[in-house]
Amino acid sequence: MTWPPLREELRGVEPYGAPQLDVPVQLNVNENPYPPSARCVADIATAVAEAASTLNRYPDREFTELREGLAAYLSTDGGRGITPEQVWAANGSNEVMLQLLQAFGGPGRTAVSFAPTYSMYPEYARDAMTGWVAGRRHEDFSFDLDHAKALIAEHRPSVVLLPSPNNPTGTALPHEVIGAVCELAAEHDGLLVIDEAYAEFRREGTPSALELLPRMRNLVVTRTMSKAFALAGARLGYLAAAPEICDALRVVRLPYHLSAVTQATAVAALRHAPELLGNVDTLRAERDRTVAWLRERGHRVADSDANFVLFGLFEDRHAVWQGLLDRGVLIRETGPDGWLRVSIGTAEEMTAFKDALGEVVG
Template sequence: MSTLQELVRPELRGQTPYGAPQLDVAVAVNTNESSYPVPQVVVDQIARDVAEVAASLNRYPDREFTRLRTLLAGYLVRTTGEPVTPEQVWAANGSNEVLQHIVQAFGGAGRTALGFTPSYSMHPLISERNGTTWVDGLRDADSGRFDLDGDLAVEQVRRHDPELIFVCSPNNPTGTSLDLDVVLRVYDASDRAVVVVDEAYTEFSRAGTQSAVSLLPGRDRLVVSRTMSKAFAFAGARLGYLAAAAEFTDLLRLVRLPYHLSTVTQAVACAALEHTDTMLAMVEQIKVTRDELVAGCAALGLQPVPSDANFVLVGGFDDAAATWQALLDRGVLVRDVGIPHHLRISAGTPEENDAVLRALKEIA
């Protein structure tokens, strides 16, 4: 072991960093990005707004990102119908930094975080890298959809008594949404746990799916995390946010780095939010191609999980790793999420969708 390996924190020794393959392929549908570029009208607005603030880059940014929080709150009010105020909103460089702020403030040494596997792989990584003990909770694997059973979830909350609980709706990598009754039961099962509902893909949900934002009033330990990376086609901008009680967001100021959101980031995000309808116009098309991907995979004899996200978890592969490689050999990059016999495939453009289904047909 090298000297540096001896000096690094013990829990980091032998660990590998998070990473998804970034390969030059014809069809990259492995990281749930939008395959559609930012619309030109928004590009033009971003260029104007960044040029306007460029001369002021000798000064620190607005530490409270006041205008951005106001626009994000307005977006939540408009899309959920709930009374969210700017004081209830927090933002950071991607939803992963938002989640990290939560763990830094409410996790740490001697504290426990509980999640229900399979789910978003960054929840345990962020928790453990910040000294929090991670507990892999159980889902109902027998359903074929990996649903989160309310009774099972409550039993695990009471048994482990964690300080932090993570749930995803829609869940990544399964694409399934969570009934709000389960969220309520998980919340009520503890009198001290901060419950984080990760809604990174919520804009892609099918009709009738409710957001946990509606549960925020009167629940100061409940947090709803969101991102602009997916539905806003803004993965490169790195802007995530959350809604919670105003007292909760105020406590996050204790752990954020000074001026953590740059002037440029704030300007770019605000420009996108001023063109919300344009930015979200692609969502309906992606939902169509997602459903076509589900139907196409089913027609090939595979086992796709009906999805509320911009991706589909597909089962029925004898050897998921071998299938992943065979697809890559045909110029199609998907995600092996480590679930036996399953691969996760992002819904791309109609042309990308067709390429994926052609490649799967060749392999079958």
């Protein structure tokens, strides 16, 4: 027996994570480049100080005030009349999705997604002892419904995980696809999880899956405060779904999983939602300019509804990534071979990116 007595399937596995390097321009993990304002920081500090005076007690296990705040926010962004009973939250949408697989996956069950997609999905499945099947997309990363139909019929997944907008491609799903996959999943009593981590960045006319919730009882829509809300450091993700789905998650969550400090931070931040989200339009405009600039230079660029852009094709993408890093610009080497992903930063950061790319690839 090798030491330590690790699960067989975990042996030799590298922990997930993009390099955290101290460089001037960090465009590699799709963060929001704008920090919270001084007023927001002060409000969060006051709320956290109040919470600190009660830290001898466990926090509200049902995070009631936070659920109310999240439900109210969702009702302003695509979700009509969402109630606190339809909302669940955890430490990042990463934890929300792990809990979904702990509750609705498990031994003998299968989760399905369609590559290229978010690389954490197979890890949630592995950690929740759930079978994992990855289908594919069309060459332009659009969704291949016929292929999905066949795959779902074959594997009868209990959970289908689909990000919209997708990471790393940035492409969003039309309602027709979400509705069709939801019905396919329902044929085998499966859930469809639409991961909307980047939904607030979607382009004009791109809908949110929240609009479909009233009609689809097996639909789950996850969101996060890490991206548009500029609160990645707080670790707060959430979902909207039928109340019985939220109720089931109470069975698998660890006791008091959301600390009093996290709850106080998120509730205070939600009071500043318009201001925290105030840079979304600037970032969307910067994204559209980046897409146009890359295309003008002859690169292939995936349509993006998110705060990042996937571009290529490079014979040696690692050399391009390294060349940018040597010039102080950190992007992400991810996606299919030959492609690179850049997160949208401030105008100054994007100028640094363009200058560096110009030097590296001409």
